[in-house]
Amino acid sequence: MCDLDGTLIDSAPDLALTLCLLLRQDGRREPDLAEVKNMIGDGATKLVERGYAATGDKLSEDALTIKVKEFLSIYNDHLAVGTVLYPHVTEQLQALKHKGWRLAICTNKPFAPTRQLLSLFDLEPLFEKAVGGDSYPVKKPDGDHILCLLKEMDADPQQAIMLGDGKNDVLAARNAGIPSILFTQGYGTEAARALGPDYILDSYQELSSLPPFAG
Numbered sequence: 001m002c003d004l005d006g007t008l009i010d011s012a013p014d015l016a017l018t019l020c021l022l023l024r025q026d027g028r029r030e031p032d033l034a035e036v037k038n039m040i041g042d043g044a045t046k047l048v049e050r051g052y053a054a055t056g057d058k059l060s061e062d063a064l065t066i067k068v069k070e071f072l073s074i075y076n077d078h079l080a081v082g083t084v085l086y087p088h089v090t091e092q093l094q095a096l097k098h099k100g101w102r103l104a105i106c107t108n109k110p111f112a113p114t115r116q117l118l119s120l121f122d123l124e125p126l127f128e129k130a131v132g133g134d135s136y137p138v139k140k141p142d143g144d145h146i147l148c149l150l151k152e153m154d155a156d157p158q159q160a161i162m163l164g165d166g167k168n169d170v171l172a173a174r175n176a177g178i179p180s181i182l183f184t185q186g187y188g189t190e191a192a193r194a195l196g197p198d199y200i201l202d203s204y205q206e207l208s209s210l211p212p213f214a215g
């Protein structure tokens with residue numbers, strides 16, 4: 001299972017752009033890319049909540065609901081302005097698929113933009129299934145986000161592995177009882193590294209030589 005933001009795609013530029021457009025409408029300060037990267041990882045609602053909390057008064061629950069809808073509507077028009085695939089993602093995942101690995105997406109990003117991004121970057125053929133942060137009642141770091149996905153795929157958790165860039169990925173994997181691979185070019189990597197992921201991936205070119213995939 002692969003996480004999406006900060007793992008397969010470097011999507012922070014467009015998440016930041018969208019957040020800034022939203023905050024600008026409200027006369028708020030626009031956080032820079034490094035600041036926004038630290039807000040990513042728990043889905044759109046948390047990103048918007050953190051964006052407002054960092055730039056002035058926190059939003060009420062009702063206001064947050066409205067702003068998240070606006071965020072998703074703006075994001076829908078800015079999905080791939082500055083977003084890029086990390087180098088060698090497609091070829092390396094294709095190679096795993098050829099070795100017989102079944103691939104799926106487990107992201108905290110809402111499902112609608114997830115599906116669009118998979119299509120925009122021609123990733124759909126690689127993945128058997130994708131689930132977002134709103135696909136089940138729970139999301140990462142809850143292990144059930146992973147376990148529900150595996151169940152739907154009729155896949156054995158004992159043969160599964162989670163690849164992600166954040167602490168939620170390492171924790172969700174641990175909570176699901178499966179190993180994790182930390183991709184270190186994403187967001188919030190240091191906090192994730194401190195949790196002791198099972199494997200470290202600095203570049204996709206090294207993916208097929210990691211122990212779970214080698215041989």
Ligand SMILES: O=C(O)COP(=O)(O)O
Pocket residue numbers: 003004005006039040041042043044047106107108109110166
């Ligand atoms: O959208 C987010 O905040 C996180 O998404 P991810 O789970 O794909 O990293």
Ligand SMILES: [Mg+2]
Pocket residue numbers: 003004005006007041164165166186
């Ligand atoms: Mg991520």
